[in-house]
Amino acid sequence: MLKYLFYLLVFPGFLFASVFGLIVGWIERKVSARVQFRVGPPFFQNFYDVFKLWGKEIILIKNSPYFIFIIAPIIAFASVIMTTTIVGMSFFYHVGIGGDLIFIIYLMFIYSVCLILGSSSTGNVYSSIGAGREMKMLISDELAFVMVILVPIIQAGYKIDLTQILAYQNANGMIIGTASGIIAFIVGIICLQAKMGMVPFDIAEAETEIVGGPLMEYSGPLLAFWKLAHYMMYVFLPMLLVILFCGGMSFASFGSIIAGIGKYLLIVVIMILIRNTNPRVRIDTAINFFWKWASPLALIAVILAIIGV
Amino acid sequence: MSKCRIPLGPFHPLLEEAEFFDIKVEGEKVVDIEMETGWMHRGHEKISETRSYTQSIFLVERICGICSTSHPFAATHAMEDIDNVEIPERAQYIRIFIGEMERIHSHLLWLGLAGHFIGYDTLWMWTWKYREPVLQIFEKVSGNRNHYAMFRVGGVSRDFDNALIPEIHPVLDMLEKKMLMIAGAAKDDPVLRSRLKGVGVLTKEDAINYCANGPTARASGVDIDVRRDDGLEYNLINFDVIVLPNGDVYDKLVLRVLEIIESVKIARQCLDAFPKIGGDYLNKVKHISPGEGIGRYEAPRGEVFHYIRSDGSNRPLRHKIRAPSFSNIPTYKASCLGIPLADALITLAAVDPCYCCTERSIRVVDKNNKKLEHNLLTMSREKTANIKKAVAGSEKTPIDRIFED
Amino acid sequence: MSDKGTEFFEKFQDKITKVIKKPKRIYFNVKNEDIWEISDYLSNTMGCRLSVCTATEVYDGLEVLYHFSDDTTGIYYSPRVKTGLKNPEINSITPLIEGANWIEREMYDLFGIKFKGHPDLKKLLTINNPHFSEDDHPMRFNRNRTKEK
Amino acid sequence: MAFYNKIIKKSIWVFHVSASPCNNCDIEILDLITPGYDIERFGIKLVGSVRHADVLLVTGIVSYKVAPRIKQLYEQAAKPIFVIGIGTCTAGGATFKTSYNKAGVPLEKVIPVNAYVTGCPPKPEAMIDGVLKLLGTLK
CATH class of the missing domain: 1.10.645.10 (Cytochrome-c3 Hydrogenase, chain B)
Structure with missing residues (x-):
């Protein structure tokens, strides 16, 4: 029991994910800055930002259901911690709980639902448009993402546990090496971009169009929750891809640890580069893209996986 | 689909200057757009x-x-x-x-x-x-x-x-x-x-x-x-x-x-x-x-x-x-209607609007208003008189003597 | 002056008075009731672009100077219309040229010139401004400062 | 509180309010975040929503129409909030000081102001200096 509490609160969970998430957030800002010929923020910048938000005022809106407004970021934050714990457990300790992939899909769903609930509770026009766009994004990328996850499940012999997928990869080589694996991995990276709300799919939070969208009315500690949750997604989403397609990380030797971290960082940097070399797409283009290109591509990967290529 | 009114501005990150667009949308489609000027006048x-x-x-x-x-x-x-x-x-x-x-x-x-x-x-x-x-x-x-x-x-x-x-x-x-x-x-x-x-x-x-x-x-x-x-x-x-x-x-x-x-x-x-x-x-x-x-x-x-x-x-x-x-700004009416909101914003920006220019100065001078000059003249005379009184309460300065002559 | 310009002045010679000619600028006076016809000819037949209109308050009334730019030759045709100080009123050309919409609204705002036939004549620059009342036209000499402290 | 002040100095989110300026200060403010000056080095970031802001940068003479909105913006911002007037316009009106449509010259007439950075327009270096000097007064 104590062990699981440790998992949840300290190592792959809350403490580690916050600190590591903020560091990855710094990497994101730094790499973006370097791409744009800038120096970029200092190392502790995200820590300062989040800490500062804790000292600011929370502004609640009169005549709005502000219980939802307050509770939404907290639930979202909790669900993100849980997801990170589960993914981190299989990433670092190779222990899992039964059927954790299904659990992860639903927890990530909760995050989006909280974002929609919290922003639409304010009654602000921009927030409501942001909520609407977030919902449309959810509809468009969810199918592709689930099918991407199906590929390793099928290849590992219809196992929905992360640990079993890892064990399969240890025995038979990485899934990314197969034809279905590489297709699913590429679609998976695009889905990650959408899940993270990064350019080109930051349609829901488009700052120059709808002023930060869902987060517009949040201030102070509640905003800090959203920011932290957002940075934590940097931790577990690439990790999940590493586990599903690239064989995870093993502590067998020093070299394998470096390889594991390298795989993780590579995916992060690919995401950041995609972010920095594309403009934001329109919501209809995004839906078109996911339903006409990404989902069929993922479906092909699933079919290939079933025939065993 | 119900209509929704989006107030764009006056302080919006898209517009470096304060400007107010009243956009009516159905879902994401722009159906009407009205601009209110005068913030920068x-x-x-x-x-x-x-x-x-x-x-x-x-x-x-x-x-x-x-x-x-x-x-x-x-x-x-x-x-x-x-x-x-x-x-x-x-x-x-x-x-x-x-x-x-x-x-x-x-x-x-x-x-x-x-x-x-x-x-x-x-x-x-x-x-x-x-x-x-x-x-x-x-x-x-x-x-x-x-x-x-x-x-x-x-x-x-x-x-x-x-x-x-x-x-x-x-x-x-x-x-x-x-x-x-x-x-x-x-x-x-x-x-x-x-x-x-x-x-x-x-x-x-x-x-x-x-x-x-x-x-x-x-x-x-x-x-x-x-x-x-x-x-x-x-x-x-x-x-x-x-x-x-x-x-x-x-x-x-x-x-x-x-x-x-x-x-x-x-x-x-x-x-x-x-x-x-x-x-x-x-x-x-x-x-x-x-x-x-x-x-x-x-x-x-x-x-x-x-x-x-x-x-x-x-x-x-x-x-x-x-x-x-x-x-150029009024052309938004011809180019913005019926397109998605995300496009409307870049279209508004595409004419490179400069609202400071739009609400610029209008006229520089009125010269016919003789009364104003007259006022200024009397005012300045009064002011000089007051200064004289204040400065030279008892003694007369050399300048004063010039004025007397 | 181009052939088109000569043709224009021949056609409207009895409606135009006081022509001032410079190499590329031509000013002339027209009557209020003729401005529609002349604008129509200048913009549609001669293909001129309405650049802007200038309203000025002079000692005996208000005058509006329309600036039509002939972009092929670089010549400006500027018809001048005069109106009285009290209840200034001029025929609107907005139904003819869509671009005149804001120009006329601006002149109404700053000088109080009413444009007959304008589809949506309201203030442009001092609209909804708490400091300016509806009949306060800031460019007029005798400004109606009802809201000034 | 001292510790918190130390942190807030390193993370300043700026919201840019343009209140009838001539545009020049505004583009110079934007210039600050671009590669030439890159104020992200100091943790200064431009945000889109006033709820997230720590500092309001106000430019221009505040016209009668904008003044109520500026007041509203100031009230909407999450405290603590600082206000910096950029450009001579906010401090003395510059060339517009005899305008018939100026409500906020100096800016204190509309909202409380912490600092002014004068110049027409102030150089980007002067703006950075102004922001950092204001933060230096925090104990």
């Missing part, structure tokens, strides 16, 4: 009641910080038009050089902001990086990064230092190379194309009917360019007017990139001419005779129009200013 009328011709050039410079050469350019044209003042050749080249460098910096600014609006921050940062050397050239030539204060009636206020020419050439080469790169990137990038191509089309008929001008009209296939049509200084220079047919945001972007390249060529011609042409840079004009004058100039955003009526005193009687955005 400063009204130079009262200010300029005390401004002379030379001072009003500096005043019109502060109509807008981005095109701060275009307004003085047109205003001096208007003043020179009254008396047909001859401008020294060197001054003409300096004027063209300053005007073209400003066009480069303004177009680069728009390119960057357009990138920012569609979430392409890398494009923003890159173009603004290329813009920085241009501002440094301005600092070297005129002493300030913006608001150059170079214009006078009959010439320019300071000479161009020929020693700067070797420093400027590399910047121009760099700009030309990078602009070709951006034009190529815009052609190749599928996401950028999908975002801009066919968006917010302004047809040629609409452009003519709304009296649009500048890049907005040229991107819709209307072949107007004041630099070529009005002549004056630009008769010295060879350049092409770029006209594109489609009228969408993509064409406006490409047009501005091509215009930068054209401006680089014009600036090079000026630089080549500077060592050959010496002589005076200012033909001093002491008096402007009664009459009317119209001056215009092709600002980065379109035609700047100045009308000055003089009654022979040192102040204009009426000074009418029309900035390009004033004609």
